[in-house]
Amino acid sequence: MRPAQQNVKVCMESRLNELIYEVNGADYWYPGNVAGLRGIAFSVRAGERVAVLGANASGKSTLLHLLDGLYLPSRGDVFAFGTKLTWESVETPPFSRQFRQRVGFLFQNSDAQLFCASVEDELAFGPLQLRLPLEEVSTRVEDTLQLFGIEHLRERSPQTLSGGEKKKVALASVVACSPSVILLDEAGADLDPRTQQWLVEFLDLLHRSGITLISASHDLSFVAETADRALILSEDHRLVYDGPVKDALADLDLLLSVNLIHAHSHAHDGEVHVHPHLHEAWHNHEHER
Amino acid sequence: MAVRRALAGLAEALAGELSSPARSESWLARIEPRAKVLGIVALIFGTSLLNDLLPLAALSVAAVVLALSGRTGLRRLAKVWLGVPLFSLAIILPAMTNLVTQGSPVAVICHIGPGAKLGPWSIPDTIAITSSGLVVAGRFLLRVFASVTLAFVLIATTDHSALLNGLRRLGMPRAFGMVLAMTQRYLALLLRTAEEIHLAKLSRTITAGSLRNEQRWVAAGIGSLFRRTHRLMQEVHDAMLSRGYDGDVRATCKSRLRISDGLWLACAIAVTAALILSDRLL
Numbered sequence: 001m002r003p004a005q006q007n008v009k010v011c012m013e014s015r016l017n018e019l020i021y022e023v024n025g026a027d028y029w030y031p032g033n034v035a036g037l038r039g040i041a042f043s044v045r046a047g048e049r050v051a052v053l054g055a056n057a058s059g060k061s062t063l064l065h066l067l068d069g070l071y072l073p074s075r076g077d078v079f080a081f082g083t084k085l086t087w088e089s090v091e092t093p094p095f096s097r098q099f100r101q102r103v104g105f106l107f108q109n110s111d112a113q114l115f116c117a118s119v120e121d122e123l124a125f126g127p128l129q130l131r132l133p134l135e136e137v138s139t140r141v142e143d144t145l146q147l148f149g150i151e152h153l154r155e156r157s158p159q160t161l162s163g164g165e166k167k168k169v170a171l172a173s174v175v176a177c178s179p180s181v182i183l184l185d186e187a188g189a190d191l192d193p194r195t196q197q198w199l200v201e202f203l204d205l206l207h208r209s210g211i212t213l214i215s216a217s218h219d220l221s222f223v224a225e226t227a228d229r230a231l232i233l234s235e236d237h238r239l240v241y242d243g244p245v246k247d248a249l250a251d252l253d254l255l256l257s258v259n260l261i262h263a264h265s266h267a268h269d270g271e272v273h274v275h276p277h278l279h280e281a282w283h284n285h286e287h288e289r
Numbered sequence: 290m291a292v293r294r295a296l297a298g299l300a301e302a303l304a305g306e307l308s309s310p311a312r313s314e315s316w317l318a319r320i321e322p323r324a325k326v327l328g329i330v331a332l333i334f335g336t337s338l339l340n341d342l343l344p345l346a347a348l349s350v351a352a353v354v355l356a357l358s359g360r361t362g363l364r365r366l367a368k369v370w371l372g373v374p375l376f377s378l379a380i381i382l383p384a385m386t387n388l389v390t391q392g393s394p395v396a397v398i399c400h401i402g403p404g405a406k407l408g409p410w411s412i413p414d415t416i417a418i419t420s421s422g423l424v425v426a427g428r429f430l431l432r433v434f435a436s437v438t439l440a441f442v443l444i445a446t447t448d449h450s451a452l453l454n455g456l457r458r459l460g461m462p463r464a465f466g467m468v469l470a471m472t473q474r475y476l477a478l479l480l481r482t483a484e485e486i487h488l489a490k491l492s493r494t495i496t497a498g499s500l501r502n503e504q505r506w507v508a509a510g511i512g513s514l515f516r517r518t519h520r521l522m523q524e525v526h527d528a529m530l531s532r533g534y535d536g537d538v539r540a541t542c543k544s545r546l547r548i549s550d551g552l553w554l555a556c557a558i559a560v561t562a563a564l565i566l567s568d569r570l571l
Contacts, residue, residue, distance in 0.1 A: 070527045091535075100533040107531075111478060112524030115471055117450030129533030159474055177532060 018046040019082070020181055020212055021067060026076035028062050036062040038237045040076070044214065046180070049207050051227030051245060052216040055259035058233040060216035061108065064183045067214065068105045101130050104179035108186040110166035114158035119150065119169050122158055126177035144176045164195035171202070182206065184215035188222040200225045218260060224249060234258050317359035317446040322455025324550035328557030329443045335561035336435045342424065344568040345431040351560060352438035361445040369441050370434070377433045384429070385422035387413050392421030449473060451544070463538045475521070482517055486510050 021044040028036035037059045044050055052060045065071040066078050069090035078085045080099060089095050104126075107113040116122040123144050127137040145151045148168055153161065158169055167187070174182060184203075188196050203226050207213055217223050223230065223245060230248040232241035240258060241248055248254065255261045317325070332348065339345045356366055383389050386398065394417035405412040444452070450470065457466045490506060498506070 065527070068531055070530060096535070097533065100531070103531075105528070105531040107524065107528050109521075109524055112521055113528045115474065115525050115528065117453070117470055117474065121450060126532035128539040129535070131539070157474070159477060173532065 020044045020046050020048075020080065022077075022079040023066070024077045024079075026066060026073035026078055028059070028066060028071060029074045035059075035237050036071075037066070037073075037233075040239050042231055042239060042242050044212065046212050047207075047210055048212055048214075048229060049227045050212075050214045050229045050231060051223040052214065052231045052233065053218060053220075053223060053248070053258075053260060054216075054233030055218060055235050058235055058258070059237040060218075060233060061185050063231075063233070064105065064185050064214065064216050068103055068183055069099060070105075097130060100126075101177055102180045104174035104177055104182045106171055106174050106182065106184045106187055108189065110163070110170045111159070113170045113173065114161075114166060117157060119153045119156050119158060119161075119172075120145075122169060122173045123176045126173060130177060140176050140178070144172050147175070148172045163190055164192060167191060167195065167199070171199075175206075179211070181212040181214065184213065186217055186219075187215055188217060188219050188226075196222070220249060220255075220260060232258055232260075315358065315360040315446060317355065317442065319549075320446075320553050321544050321546050321550040322447050322451045323459055323544075324546060324554045325443060325447060326452070326455055326459060328554050329439050331554075331557050331561045332439050333436050335564055336432045336439075338565050339432075339568045340428065341568045341571045342427055342431065343571065344564045345428060345435065348560075348564055349431050349435040349438070352435045352442065356438055356442050356445075359442055359446045361442060365445065366438070366441065369437060373434050373437055374430070377430050378426075381426045381429045385418050385426045387415075387417055387419050387422070390419055390422040390425050392419030394418070395420050395423060455544075464536075467538045471525070475525075478521070479514070479518060483510075483514055486513055 021042075023040055023042055026040045027038055030036050040059075040063065052063055054060045062071065066073060066085075067080070069078075069080070069085045072078070072085060072087065081102065083089055083095055083099075090099060114122055116125055120141060123141045124137050127140050132140070145154060148171070150165070150168055150172060153165060153169065158166060161169060171187075187203075188199060191199065200222070203213060203215075213226070215223070215226055227245050230241060230243065230245045231239060232248060232254065234240045235258065241251075241254060252261065256263065320328075332352070336345065336348055339348065357363070387394065394415070397415055397417045400415050401412055403414050405414075447455075453466045453470050457463055487510070490510070497503075
């Protein structure tokens with residue numbers, strides 16, 4: 001492990017099997033009584049790799065926002081590290097600072113996540129907000145730049161980077177805070193194959209370092225490589241599956257019912273077949289005759 | 290097509306002007322931002338105190354020398370100067386005539402005849418440019434020219450983030466600095482979004498619509514742009530909160546004042562003081 005990777009080791013402080021999140025019957029309603037989530041209940045322990053799966057608008061991003069304390073449930077509770085998330089708890093030190101330090105969020109839109117003048121400032125933003133000493137901030141920035149291999153981008157404005165570079169810098173800005181939990185919202189979306197492969201390998205490195213990963217996606221091939229456990233949301237915003245990813249991906253009826261795969265008809269030898277179909281690399285092509 | 294070209298041109302100009310990290314490699318670029326801001330502000334303050342044309346002309350020459358020695362680029366400088374007479378003359382034109390500034394006529398513009406009035410004001414028989422009016426216009430133009438050149442020197446030789454950092458260290462509220470910095474960065478994104486909305490409309494347009502339809506489309510486009518901007522604002526705020534933002538933005542203080550910065554500041558103040566003194570003595 002390179003010296004820079006020591007940055008990642010901070011997360012090892014989180015003991016395995018420690019209860020990180022407990023969500024009890026959480027509902028979330030957007031203004032105008034638009035449902036975001038209904039009756040969600042699950043828990044996450046330290047060191048887990050969890051994928052939140054669901055079709056578009058099923059509530060994946062909303063759930064991640066709840067776990068990051070950016071939204072609070074309209075009904076039910078979300079506990080993080082044993083503390084109930086309320087406006088008071090997420091805005092009042094010392095819990096707010098500890099919570100922000102321990103939980104990192106990689107947003108879907110990198111343009112929203114990268115708001116500083118340079119990549120270097122971007123990496124320093126989180127540690128500075130956490131009131132770390134300037135020497136510590138400087139060390140973290142250097143280590144993170146080295147860890148991600150983005151030293152050459154140090155002075156660049158994030159707005160001028162390519163999509164892949166933006167995603168790297170966004171993840172680097174999260175890792176610079178040394179979180180023990182990282183929430184990833186559609187992290188693999190819109191990335192070219194090489195960058196997506198880099199991301200898969202990097203997430204594996206983070207996981208092996210003890211970081212808890214919770215990623216929202218509808219990309220089944222990405223999920224197969226980056227998670228062990230799946231939470232599947234239906235299109236009416238309910239949790240319909242909580243179990244191993246392998247079992248979820250093998251249950252084509254379940255995937256079809258939540259709109260993660262679609263029924264596909266085509267002809268073979270003059271005979272028309274209908275079968276569930278995946279467009280991803282993980283492609284089960286057994287025909288039901 | 291004109292709208293698209295204008296949006297693309299604006300976005301390109303903004304991206305070029307606002308996103309370039311290193312401005313220039315001149316001696317001025319190496320001056321610490323706080324010292325540079327104070328020195329330039331002193332010189333600009335001087336322009337507002339000078340009345341005589343000679344010291345004002347001397348200060349303008351000094352500003353040009355600064356700009357050239359700061360390697361700001363003659364072409365960029367020329368673009369800035371082009372705007373000075375265009376806007377300044379439009380403002381100062383009435384003050385050059387005997388309508389506003391009395392004096393001996395230099396050039397007659399037109400004869401109106403006796404007894405003409407504009408509301409409660411009497412208008413002279415002959416409207417002419419006066420010698421005093423020319424002095425007033427010359428003073429105004431030189432002030433604008435020197436101030437604009439000096440402000441340009443500051444912007445063109447200082448990295449924007451370093452400049453904002455310097456302003457913060459001079460006492461500008463951090464939240465204000467953060468808003469300025471983010472506005473500057475997201476302007477390019479906003480223009481790109483506006484261009485995308487326009488292109489999306491263009492790709493579905495076969496023939497030009499009526500004026501009313503075009504007006505309706507522009508209104509809808511503005512509404513859509515506002516909604517997108519609002520959503521982006523919420524996302525940026527969430528991203529800031531997620532990384533520990535609690536209403537107070539902290540920043541690293543990288544630069545320190547050196548002897549050369551002190552020398553620059555002393556020179557700028559001395560030049561300003563000397564010019565003010567000569568202005569009073571002349």
